[in-house]
Amino acid sequence: MKLLHLSDLHLGKKLNEFSLYEDQKYILQRIVQMICAKQPDCVLLAGDIYDKPVPPAEAVVLFDDFLNQLAELKVPVCIISGNHDSAERLAFGAQLMSGSGIHFAGSYNGEEQKLVLEDEFGRVNIFLLPFLKPAVVKHWAPEEAAAEITGYHDAVKYAVSQLQLAQDERNVLVAHQFV
Numbered sequence: 001m002k003l004l005h006l007s008d009l010h011l012g013k014k015l016n017e018f019s020l021y022e023d024q025k026y027i028l029q030r031i032v033q034m035i036c037a038k039q040p041d042c043v044l045l046a047g048d049i050y051d052k053p054v055p056p057a058e059a060v061v062l063f064d065d066f067l068n069q070l071a072e073l074k075v076p077v078c079i080i081s082g083n084h085d086s087a088e089r090l091a092f093g094a095q096l097m098s099g100s101g102i103h104f105a106g107s108y109n110g111e112e113q114k115l116v117l118e119d120e121f122g123r124v125n126i127f128l129l130p131f132l133k134p135a136v137v138k139h140w141a142p143e144e145a146a147a148e149i150t151g152y153h154d155a156v157k158y159a160v161s162q163l164q165l166a167q168d169e170r171n172v173l174v175a176h177q178f179v
């Protein structure tokens with residue numbers, strides 16, 4: 001199975017007041033062309049879609065346009081939040097978009113979030129782990145497990161331990177963490 005991994009688009013980023021908008025628009029167009037040429041089975045967007053929790057309007061338009069093009073190409077897309085994103089804002093409309101093959105894991109909610117793909121060798125489980133903070137994971141974990149979570153490492157360890165891995169299938173984890 002062919003997966004295209006992207007991350008850290010940081011749309012809306014400015015370097016010393018210089019907007020990267022034109023460069024980002026250009027590279028997203030090149031990525032769409034590459035997807036047309038290489039025909040991946042899935043596109044992974046592993047966090048930091050935006051540079052800021054409240055991105056500039058032009059960055060939102062840019063990403064919206066990018067997602068529309070991917071949906072038109074009928075390539076499944078998996079998106080997780082990064083530390084720069086607002087998980088809730090990023091996943092606006094997520095339930096509606098999943099019908100178009102665009103899958104978001106914005107906020108951690110204690111539940112496994114995965115997309116199952118299939119090829120001639122069987123199933124590929126793509127687990128989507130949004131950027132998570134220890135306090136959020138503690139909130140969803142049972143009391144005993146929560147008491148053990150004191151930092152990012154413990155939080156991710158706990159969240160990953162909750163995934164139901166199928167040992168006889170291929171399992172892919174999409175994450176964006178400091179661990």
Ligand SMILES: [Mn+2]
Pocket residue numbers: 008010047048082084
């Ligand atoms: Mn980043």
